[in-house]
Amino acid sequence: MDLQAFVEKVNTIGVLGVKVSQHNELIGEWHSEGECRRNVYSVTKSFTSCAVGFAVQEGLLSLDEKLTDVFAEDLPENPCENLKKATVRDLLTMHLGQKSASLMGAQRPLYEEDNWVKLSLSIPFEYEPGTHFVYNNVGPYLAGMLVQRRAGCDLISYLTPRLFSHLGIKRPTWEMDPLGNSFGAGGLFLTLSEMHKLGLFYLNKGAWNGKQLLLAEWIEESTRQYAPDAPYAYLFWRGKYNSFRADGKYGQFSIVLPDYDAVISVVSECRKTEELMAAIYEEICTQL
Template sequence: MDLKEFDRSAQELRLLNLLVWKDGKEILRRDYDGEIRRNQYSASKSFTSAAVGIAQREGLLSLEEKLADVFAEEIPDEPDEFLQEARVRDLLTMALGQKSPALMGEQRPFLKERDWVKYSLAQPFIRKPGSEFQYNNVGPYLAGILVQRRAGCDLVSYLTPRLFEPLGIVRPTWEADPLGYTFGAGGLFLCVSELARFGQLLLQHGNWNGRQLLPEEYVSEATRKQADNGGEGYGYLFWRGARNSFRADGKYGQFAVVFPDDNAVIATNAECREQGKLLDFLMEIQPELLACR
């Protein structure tokens, strides 16, 4: 691979940091800016999914619980029929059935409502849960709320001994809602090395240094196709991709792309306005990246 040509293309796409791991070892690093903790945007959702998997193992929740029971105090007085059908599982697949997305990045700063749980559940449910993919921050936000309520602490405190510390991630910053709950749909700050270690953990089916941090069965379910999104599919807050890959995917190019068939992980932090182009670029050059030694 011609690294000069690669660097030129990468910088045009505003790639900031790149890490490539193969067979558990770093084989390529390119830093076009300092490696610092950056907002991982929606890649945060995949960490919320991990929290759900751990909480399920600990008996704190079930994916089959109905939202009407889980959030009984916040459900509208006359809930929509489809809201009454929705289960915890539906919070993870971007197929919740609501009319339009809510709690998106450009909406949150201007919301007058302080109780985002009640606000989220008041949004109209117009489709059968699981029937149609629609990207929406409500599902992962409520999934994170459920873990926090059942665990009795915020997501950072919950994940620190269970996930962050074992991966060598010093307690990170994570966006919170007006009532102090961690916002599980976005706003987690990590550096690219930390994101890469999360990808490697997933590649290893949730096992890290002989310790099963995430349930192996949950990792398998979370990273396979659970919903049809018109592309390769969507799992439990993970995107499916080409070459049998799956990824944590954040706005502007915050990626942890896992390639099980190649035993490899590519992690990036970026400021790319057209993140699809960055992903396509990485996928196109993936064989050459994995050939680096």
């Protein structure tokens, strides 16, 4: 694959590297500098989605469980009716029912409350869950917390034998909350190649080196658009060419294109991500 036109479009907006695989073979690669582990921001959410999938597969939790049941000890007094309706599935779809985003990067250092589960559930649920798309770190954080509580370990320890070890990802760094829990909404540090492996794992519907690790049915369910008001699945974005992607701030992407049997991954320090995404679609996808 010729990446020259893509590189010419993006080399002034902070792109650091790109990898393109098709039919499970690397067909294109470019780096502006050597690979190192970087904060992949909200790509982390897609790893949390994957952890939820393993937990569902193992019978540790159900997407239909009510938040008032799974977080019974952390609820505010007199939970509102919308909170009473919220389920684990609502944590994954950005349709939780809260009006604005919380636990975002600029907010996290400022909270006086160290118990972020209790903090998250105390934020008003102004909408009925499932009715309004609001991009919000509360959902993936709580989803990650539920996996950790049910599994009895942090998300790194949970995913290592189930995913990371199979993909050849050595124990990564992962941001923690004030009480030492993995922060399921962000703060995972990976190389471009490690992030690319997540895309390949999802392209192959949960199989790796001939072994089915995660149910293909979960891969399909968790990457399907949830509601008509936003191109979002279970902590994955939907995109052009029937694609879905793990998507992090400043241009961290692992884009899966099932119709082309391909994965495109990018790491960046980019403040013009719409321009970057357009270049991916125009200069890379059109060559597949």
